[in-house]
Amino acid sequence: xxxxxxxxxxxxxxxxxxxxxxxxxxxxxxxxxxxxxxxxxxxxxxxxxxxxxxxxxxxxxxxxxxxxxxxxxxxxxxxxxxxxxxxxxxxxxxxxxxxxxxxxxxxxxxxxxxxxxxxxxxxxxxxxxxxxxxxxxxxxxxxxxxxxxxxxxxxxxxxxxxxxxxxxxxxxxxxxxxxxxxxxxxxxxxxxxxxxxxxxxxxxxxxxxxxxxxxxxxxxxxxxxxxxxxxxxxxxxxxxxxxxxxxxxxxxxxxxxxxxxxxxxxxxxxxxxxxxxxxxxxxxxxxxxxxxxxxxxxxxxxxxxxxxxxxxxxxxxxxxxxxxxxxxxxxxxxxxxxxxxxxxxxxxxxxx
Amino acid sequence: xxxxxxxxxxxxxxxxxxxxxxxxxxxxxxxxxxxxxxxxxxxxxxxxxxxxxxxxxxxxxxxxxxxxxxxxxxxxxxxxxxxxxxxxxxxxxxxxxxxxxx
Numbered sequence: 001x002x003x004x005x006x007x008x009x010x011x012x013x014x015x016x017x018x019x020x021x022x023x024x025x026x027x028x029x030x031x032x033x034x035x036x037x038x039x040x041x042x043x044x045x046x047x048x049x050x051x052x053x054x055x056x057x058x059x060x061x062x063x064x065x066x067x068x069x070x071x072x073x074x075x076x077x078x079x080x081x082x083x084x085x086x087x088x089x090x091x092x093x094x095x096x097x098x099x100x101x102x103x104x105x106x107x108x109x110x111x112x113x114x115x116x117x118x119x120x121x122x123x124x125x126x127x128x129x130x131x132x133x134x135x136x137x138x139x140x141x142x143x144x145x146x147x148x149x150x151x152x153x154x155x156x157x158x159x160x161x162x163x164x165x166x167x168x169x170x171x172x173x174x175x176x177x178x179x180x181x182x183x184x185x186x187x188x189x190x191x192x193x194x195x196x197x198x199x200x201x202x203x204x205x206x207x208x209x210x211x212x213x214x215x216x217x218x219x220x221x222x223x224x225x226x227x228x229x230x231x232x233x234x235x236x237x238x239x240x241x242x243x244x245x246x247x248x249x250x251x252x253x254x255x256x257x258x259x260x261x262x263x264x265x266x267x268x269x270x271x272x273x274x275x276x277x278x279x280x281x282x283x284x285x286x287x288x289x290x291x292x293x294x295x296x297x298x299x300x301x302x303x304x305x306x307x308x309x310x311x312x313x314x315x316x317x318x319x320x321x322x323x324x325x326x327x328x329x330x331x332x333x334x335x336x337x338x339x340x341x342x343x344x345x346x347x348x349x350x351x352x
Numbered sequence: 353x354x355x356x357x358x359x360x361x362x363x364x365x366x367x368x369x370x371x372x373x374x375x376x377x378x379x380x381x382x383x384x385x386x387x388x389x390x391x392x393x394x395x396x397x398x399x400x401x402x403x404x405x406x407x408x409x410x411x412x413x414x415x416x417x418x419x420x421x422x423x424x425x426x427x428x429x430x431x432x433x434x435x436x437x438x439x440x441x442x443x444x445x446x447x448x449x450x451x452x453x454x
Contacts (some may be wrong), residue, residue, distance in 0.1 A: 003383050012369065074374060102365035124363050126378050146406065166378075248396040261405045 007259035009253075012072035013291050017273050018238040018263045020092060021055055021081040025250065026108050027145030028131075030214045031167075032145075032172055033081060033333065034206025055265040057239050060283065065265060067287040069099040073127075073261075079106035081265070084116070093123050102126040109156030110149050117159035119242075127166045128196070130157055131151050133176075134288045135183035143176055161191060168194040172226060174201055174214040185229050199224055200314040200340055205276055205331045221347035255307065261291060271300045274325030275334075303335065310337040316345040353371045353426045357441040359400040364437055368395065389414065390428060392417060397438060400445045402430065 005208055007014040022033055026054050027046045032304065037048040056064065083089055084107055102122065109130040114121075120128060130153060134140040136149035144150075160167050169188045173181050181197055188195035201215045216224065224230055252258055257271030257279075264270070267282040269290045279297040280290030292296060302323070311317055320341050327338035366375040373391035375384045386394055386422075389410060396406050403426070411421045432438040 003385075006369075009368070017355055052428060069367070071366055073368050074365060074376065097365075100366050102363075126365070126376070299441065 001300060002253075004259060007072070010072075011292065012259060013068070013261040014073060014099040015074045015077070015260045016068055016300060017077040017079055017260075017261065018061070019081065019273070020083055020089070020266050021086050021181075022050055022081060022265050023085045024082040024083070024108070024225075025146070026112060026149055028202045029143055029145065029176070030132075030172055030211045032202050032204050034204040034208055034210065050265065056267050056282070058091055060153045060267065061092050062281050064267075064287060065092075065095050065099050065101070067282070067352060069101070070316050071288045071291055075104070076101040076103055077104045080113065083107050084111035084235065086269075088117060091126070097123050101256070106131075107156075108144070108153060110146075110152035110158075112156030112159055114159050117163045117165060119154070119161035120160060120165050127168055128160055129170050132157070132169045132171055132184055134180035135187045136180060139177055139180055143174070152249045157191060157193065157270065160222070166194070167191075168196060171197050172201060173197055173199040173216060175216055176214065178216055178220055178224075181224070182227070182229065184247060197224075197230060200326070200344065201342070202274065202326060206328075207329065209330075216344075218343065218347055221343065222349070225344075227350050240292070251304050251306075253303055253305055254324070256264075256325060257297050263287070269294075269297075271297060272325050275300070275328060276325075277334075296331065308335050316342075321347070353403050353429065353440070355442075356403050357400050357444055358397055358403055358406065358433075358438050359441065359445070360394070360397050361439045363434050366394065375437055378437060381433075384430075384435065389424075393425065393428065393432075394437075396428055400441065401446075 003014060006012070022035065024031070024033070024047050024341070029336065033047050035048045071217070079090065080094070083105060086092070093103060093105070103125050103128045105120070105125060106129045117320070131155055133141065133143040134150070140150035140153070141147050157167055157169065163196040169184065171177070171181050171184045186194060199216055199221055201211050203209050203212060254272070255273045260272055262270045262273040263282060268274050268278045268285065269280045269282060270278055277300060279294040279295055308322070311320070314320070321344060322338045322341035324334045326340040327336055331337065331339055361377070363378045364375055364379060366373055368391060371388065371391060373386040373394040375386065376382065377384065386417065392410065394407055394412070396409060407422050407425045410425055411418050414421065427438070429438055433440055
């Protein structure tokens with residue numbers, strides 16, 4: 001059985017990401033989480049502290065997980081913000097594992113001590129993804145906005161490795177760490193972790209475009225995309241491309257709303273973390289109803305590649321990895337040309 | 353396998369869709385799909401079961417001789433153990449579950 005084909009055919013949300021909080025203890029310059037305010041303590045712009053009651057409670061998340069399981073979801077990603085800032089994170093993971101999800105956790109790793117790593121091991125997680133921006137502490141801390149964060153992240157990675165928890169180091173590539181990603185690769189290899197690199201810095205989920213100024217330029221992107229470590233193994237982008245090129249989904253623009261879905265900390269259901277079209281809210285509707293019947297989700301599902309306008313005579317069309325969400329967020333048109341895709345595809349070149 | 357017990361490997365995740373079990377072994381992120389009988393055995397293994405108990409249930413539900421069912425079940429369970437989907441135990445477990453979250 002091809003799980004993607006089966007999920008597509010039967011409209012099963014096989015992979016769902018749930019962001020359990022917007023709170024974070026880092027202030028990454030490229031972060032895509034919106035709703036910002038100036039910290040009274042540090043004076044830095046940071047993610048606004050959620051209003052009491054705005055984020056889903058443990059009980060609401062438990063109900064959501066039951067609905068996701070009934071909908072056929074198997075692959076669950078828990079992300080944030082920083083997930084470990086939720087005091088009930090272990091209860092959430094416990095609930096997810098009791099419901100037999102394969103659970104991935106995205107974290108910055110700074111709050112992972114030996115005890116936390118031991119608990120993670122007992123949950124039998126599919127993988128823990130940790131953001132690491134440099135092999136040099138100074139550069140990582142400059143990007144994360146918090147002095148000492150590199151040291152804590154590295155300790156977190158080591159604790160997880162000691163416990164045998166599968167770890168993937170994820171490194172967003174931007175101007176500030178362009179000279180570091182190869183060192184991060186060496187570090188990941190020496191630590192025995194998986195790794196992924198992604199040069200696509202996105203706008204914030206509230207539409208703020210500030211993070212885009214950190215994107216590397218076209219020439220550097222060309223160099224990065226032709227780096228053997230990027231070509232041979234994996235990048236977040238590479239995985240998306242492989243998916244887009246699959247024969248099974250050749251007629252749909254991407255997997256959003258077809259077999260993947262996203263739930264925000266406030267319960268909003270959108271087809272993908274990068275496609276902020278709100279289709280419903282799990283505080284008001286059952287997830288399965290939103291997935292199956294919400295007009296917005298059905299409309300997203302109707303879009304086909306042939307509906308995309310402005311790209312039909314592009315010479316890069318056959319290997320373009322256009323993301324409808326990025327087109328919507330950055331360029332305001334879900335079905336129009338995507339400046340992020342043009343930037344990537346032109347740099348990748350025709351022989352890819 | 354006589355006298356042994358079988359249960360789901362804790363290092364798995366699964367979903368049963370339209371009666372068909374889809375199982376991910378978390379060590380290698382591999383997806384396995386089971387046929388009707390395999391999915392039934394997977395469901396039975398939600399709690400630890402004696403292998404004889406599984407054979408008896410399958411024999412009651414499927415039209416084949418006991419000996420044939422026994423051989424097929426034992427072969428299937430052995431294969432599932434090799435793939436890290438099921439685990440064998442010599443003794444009946446005490447209490448419910450042995451790890452966090454399962």
